[in-house]
Amino acid sequence: MADLVVVGAAETKFGKLDGSFRDLAVEAAVAALADAGVPASQVDAMYLGTFSPGTFVHQEHPAPLVASMLGLSHVPTTRTENACASGSTAFLQGLMAVASGMCDTVLVIGAEKMTSTPIEETTQILAEAADWESEALAGATFPSLFALMARRHMHQFGTTRDHLSAVAIKNHHNACRNPYAQFHREITAGDIAAAAMIADPLTLYDCSPVTDGAAAVVITSGERAVDLGGDAVRVLGFGQASDSLSLFRREDMTSLTAARKAAGRAYAMAGLNPSDVSFAEVHDCFTIAEVIATEDLGFFPHGEGGPAAFAGETALDGRIPVNPSGGLKGKGHPVGATGVSQVVESVFQIRGTAGERQVANARVGLTHNVGGSGATCVVTLLGK
Amino acid sequence: MSGAGSQLVGYRSLAGEVTIPVPGSTLQNVPSGSEPLTFSGWGQVLTYTVVYVPTTRFKDRTPYVLAVIRLEEGASLMGIVDDGTVANLKVDAEVCFHHSDGYGHHFTIAR
Numbered sequence: 001m002a003d004l005v006v007v008g009a010a011e012t013k014f015g016k017l018d019g020s021f022r023d024l025a026v027e028a029a030v031a032a033l034a035d036a037g038v039p040a041s042q043v044d045a046m047y048l049g050t051f052s053p054g055t056f057v058h059q060e061h062p063a064p065l066v067a068s069m070l071g072l073s074h075v076p077t078t079r080t081e082n083a084c085a086s087g088s089t090a091f092l093q094g095l096m097a098v099a100s101g102m103c104d105t106v107l108v109i110g111a112e113k114m115t116s117t118p119i120e121e122t123t124q125i126l127a128e129a130a131d132w133e134s135e136a137l138a139g140a141t142f143p144s145l146f147a148l149m150a151r152r153h154m155h156q157f158g159t160t161r162d163h164l165s166a167v168a169i170k171n172h173h174n175a176c177r178n179p180y181a182q183f184h185r186e187i188t189a190g191d192i193a194a195a196a197m198i199a200d201p202l203t204l205y206d207c208s209p210v211t212d213g214a215a216a217v218v219i220t221s222g223e224r225a226v227d228l229g230g231d232a233v234r235v236l237g238f239g240q241a242s243d244s245l246s247l248f249r250r251e252d253m254t255s256l257t258a259a260r261k262a263a264g265r266a267y268a269m270a271g272l273n274p275s276d277v278s279f280a281e282v283h284d285c286f287t288i289a290e291v292i293a294t295e296d297l298g299f300f301p302h303g304e305g306g307p308a309a310f311a312g313e314t315a316l317d318g319r320i321p322v323n324p325s326g327g328l329k330g331k332g333h334p335v336g337a338t339g340v341s342q343v344v345e346s347v348f349q350i351r352g353t354a355g356e357r358q359v360a361n362a363r364v365g366l367t368h369n370v371g372g373s374g375a376t377c378v379v380t381l382l383g384k
Numbered sequence: 385m386s387g388a389g390s391q392l393v394g395y396r397s398l399a400g401e402v403t404i405p406v407p408g409s410t411l412q413n414v415p416s417g418s419e420p421l422t423f424s425g426w427g428q429v430l431t432y433t434v435v436y437v438p439t440t441r442f443k444d445r446t447p448y449v450l451a452v453i454r455l456e457e458g459a460s461l462m463g464i465v466d467d468g469t470v471a472n473l474k475v476d477a478e479v480c481f482h483h484s485d486g487y488g489h490h491f492t493i494a495r
Binding site for chain 1: 432438
């Protein structure tokens, strides 16, 4: 594959923030360009991943808006939307723009402003990323779709409440070591069991929060990166796949076929295996989603992700650290920003600048970003 | 299509996908060339949940039991089990169609 590198990476603090959608996007982008040492005048194209600014903040057509605020001079700008995988989809579009030779340097931003709407309205906006006519109109919410997967996983493999809780406890623990994270509070199994039920068996602490935030990266060729002289991180491989939008149409509700396909493509492109991965940033929108992700990515056999999490194999000092950033669960989940933020965290880890949450010997990082209940998945592999 | 007290009906598209439309959805406009289907209404629960935090549309109806149900003819759909609870519903339980309305397809546990 083409020699593609990330030369700049940055993100805003995640949480309930005062800044507007456009302010957050610009803050992340300016910081990423500064990290890269690339002036706005040298950006050839911009991709903005965002899920639903039209409903969250009544702003459609956001890409040229953000580009003009950044002073990008009439470059092509494109907004990508693939539900919670909108950000990673933007990243892949940027990679392909550079790989094709059409662009030398591309700016990729992910952003979402979610906390301005009441929770039931937010629940409904998110449900619009499911099959609206066959699922949402029939009563489905996003937590309920993952609760349906959790119940089936429990039935089929004996996954337990304790297994799911181990994911939430770990990710809150990691988030306490991440200054960008929404939550800086350790939680216990007791907290999780006592929390409000959202969609049985998932309680509040099984669910990622509603979050504002943005992240950005600058992509260029390996050749140009040498001229820039920064601390570049190589893109080793990537893959994207799709599946039925409707959970009920899938043969297996305990695995995401799109994730297995996307991961297979990324591993093949990189010439790597799951055992080569030093750490992973996975899409833990709900605790069960991380369990399933660690199985789909080949870290554990199908059905054994829960016991592995409970045994500490995915902890910061475990066999395969998962979500050192705190993940969506602890760091926060500003939908369109999440996929780009996973890349940003991977860059920090591979550079060795992740501070208290630094994974030892972090050479190869994997990102796994899911849209909907698994209809879209993007997997990337990054390293030196 | 499906209405209160009626049979559970749907169609198979030319591409082979089975659709069982919820009343009020645009999917009730059957594509030309589709094969009309009528189901017995008997099915098996593949998985279920109890929804406590709903969308705006369902805000006055919580909690409700949402299930993925495989009909005996082989098609699956999302349904609400009106008499289901965490205590009395199990994966693999048999359910029977009761009616469809603007709030989905409603089933009851087979006795």
